[in-house]
Amino acid sequence: MVVIKSIKEDSSKILSLAYKDRENGDLVIINKGKRYKVHKTIFHYAIPHFAKMFASGMKEATSKEVILDHPIESFEIIIDWAYCQPIEITDENVRELYHLADYFNIPDLALECLMILLDCFSDQPMLEIDYWRTQVGVIDIGKIIDRYICLNFRKIISTSKFLTYDVDTVDYIVSCNKLDIDKEIEVFDAIMMWIYGNIEKNLVHLPRLLTKLHWYSITHTEFIDKIASNSCIKGNKDCHAIIMSAFGLIHLGSSDSAISQNLKLEPRDFHGSPTRLFFLTDVSESKKKVEWLDDFGGVQEICILDYDPTLVARRLQHAHISEHCFSDYIVQIDWKRRRWNHFKNDELIITKLFEHVITFEKIPEGKVCLKKGPRTIELAPVALIEHIDHDGLEIRSVTQYKSWFYTIAKSFWSKHKIVVEEFHPMENIWKLVSNDISAEYQHYEEHGRNKNKHLAFGDYLILFLDDSCSIYDINSKEWSHQQNPIRGSTSNTVFCVHQSKLLAYDFCQHILREFTIASGELVSLSERKIKDGPKSSEIFSASREFLKYSHET
Structure with missing residues (x-):
């Protein structure tokens, strides 16, 4: 037949x-x-x-x-x-x-x-978790709310809104399993942040929230230094039995008492999958190549992506779609269909917060807008900051830290100065960080925008130029300056944070460098030549789960 x-x-x-x-x-x-x-x-x-x-x-x-x-x-x-x-x-x-x-x-x-x-029906960038967690009956929708919390956990707990949630909402948030965190102690820190937000009202709920921790994932040092010594825990008699049971579980491996206290014995799933370093390289105007760094330091090609302008901003239920914010634009990858699209505009810096696009106009006194579906919501313009001549400022780059942004603006009225500001979309306010960085940026005008890079790494904001590096400690609000530890031009270097390290890839020399911060200084950890390294336009860190989707037919 x-x-x-x-x-x-x-x-x-x-x-x-x-x-x-x-x-x-x-x-x-x-x-x-x-x-x-x-x-x-x-x-x-x-x-x-x-x-x-x-x-x-x-x-x-x-x-x-x-x-x-x-x-x-x-x-x-x-x-x-x-x-x-x-x-x-x-x-x-x-x-x-x-x-x-x-x-x-x-x-x-x-x-x-x-x-x-x-x-x-909401002008806020963040989902109203306290409302929507009670409005969901469909299991699939509940999973999407949970995924939203997991992806945005660090941003959610950094907002002032988090401190106003009731205990049921906080319980719901910290009970999600695949939180985007590196260590379980981050959940304890979030719980204590909420307790301290209104200690007279919230302290009574501390024993309940402590049972939501996955104690197996907490180290001996973390337990002794941060938990057992905490004054709120030591002064709350209802916490004592929980802490003693947790001590037995962590230090002695004894689970009997932990079970009687309803403590969680299994480790938290965290991200759900280890991350990998990916390289994204232009093949042509309509095609991009995706490669990843294997365990032996080699680069493996994954697939070729075809341009698809019909891709729209990611919806949370699409686990096979990822979005990556670079210097002033977003790239979206559909791993299953092997498609890509970008959100790019020469007049805008485009980034995302809480799954929504936020745009910054590059012109002086430019608009800042939140995109929510078909709506464009104008947020507070940079001109609302006092004591700065905004007619002479032009935003050059934006980086995200927790639930807010740091902007780097060039000053027209002083050739060798730049202005660093914070923008908090949830509160819709701007804060001045510095308008007096000059000597370290004397080559700003000569070298141009592409040679200036900045990003958030841990609790630090790092600004690079060819011959200098300035580091802003976000907690102490202090600046330090050092020579640029990246030899050569930063215009040939792309950056990302991967597995708690700052990575810098020189795509001309094919050199990958790893850094950490110690005592407020950027310190080199390693440097290696990538054999047949890609002339990558960008690098990014993402779940290795996407490798699975890319191999599906």
Whole structure:
């Protein structure tokens, strides 16, 4: 037998015919007294709630009538959805439709409504976790909220909003398993930050929150230095049994007492997957090559990506899509389909916070905007900072630290000075960091913007030029200056933070350098030549899980 052609009927056409022929349906739904004839099989497969109802053994499983009590307009939209008919989500019906889709366990529709609600009914960059954690019934949507928390944990706990959450919300946040953290002690620090935010009110909840820690992942030194010596814990008698049980688990490996205190014995999953260093190189205007650094210091090609301008800003449910913020633009990679797109504009610096795009105009007194779905929300412009002549400033680069940004601006009124500022989108305020860095940046004008690099590393802001390096301690708010430890021009070097180290890759000499910070100075850890190293335009750190998606067919 020889197959000449393989064809199939258009399923949407069949469903449309069934939609028009509902009078011959075999199920009657009576909703608020209004009768609807539908096809039982279609509702069984299209709406999980009905599938569960029909398989429950209840009278609805055999009855030809189902009685409901839901808003009529929204329920009729659910019927249209079941038959794959086009529906309209409006500002008037979206909230009601979300709750109905959640009730009927329709994840795709519930998610679409949720995204509209998040984009169109809040001007804040961050998800209102305290509200939405109580508004989710669909398991898939709950997983998306959890993933949002995990990806943004460090940013969430750095906001003033975190300190206002009730204990149930804090419990929910710290109980998420795959938090984007390096050490479990970061969760303890977050708990204590919340306690200190209103110690008279919150201290009573400390024992409850301590049971959410994954004690197995806390080291002996961390336990002694930060937990056992904590004055709030020592002074709270309800914490004593928990701490003694945790001591037995960490130091003696004894789990009996820990079990009786309902402590978590298993280690936290953290990121869920180790990270790898990736290289992204231009092959042509429409193609990029992705490579990764293997365990032996070699570079392995993963795939070639094709340009796809139809890719839109990532939605949280797409685990196979990643986004990477570089100096002034974002690159999006669809690992499964091997596609890429970028969000780039010569007049803007484009970055992201809490899964939303934020843009900074490069011109003096430029606008700062938050993109939420179809809306553009103007935030406080840089000109609101006092004591600076903003007619003479032009933002050159932006880097993110926790839930805020540091901007580097060039001064027109003083050729050899730059201005460093903080911008806090959640509070919508600007703060001056420095407007008096000059001698170390005397070559700023000569060398141009591309030779100036800056990024946040740990609790430090690092600024590079060809012959100098300035480091700002974010906690002490003090500057230190040193010679640039990167030999050669920084214009040939790209940077990223990977596995708690600062990496600098010179793509002309194919040299990869590793740095850390000690006593406020940038210290070299290693330097190695990458054999056949890529002439990479960018490097980035990402989960090795993306390797799995890239090999799927």
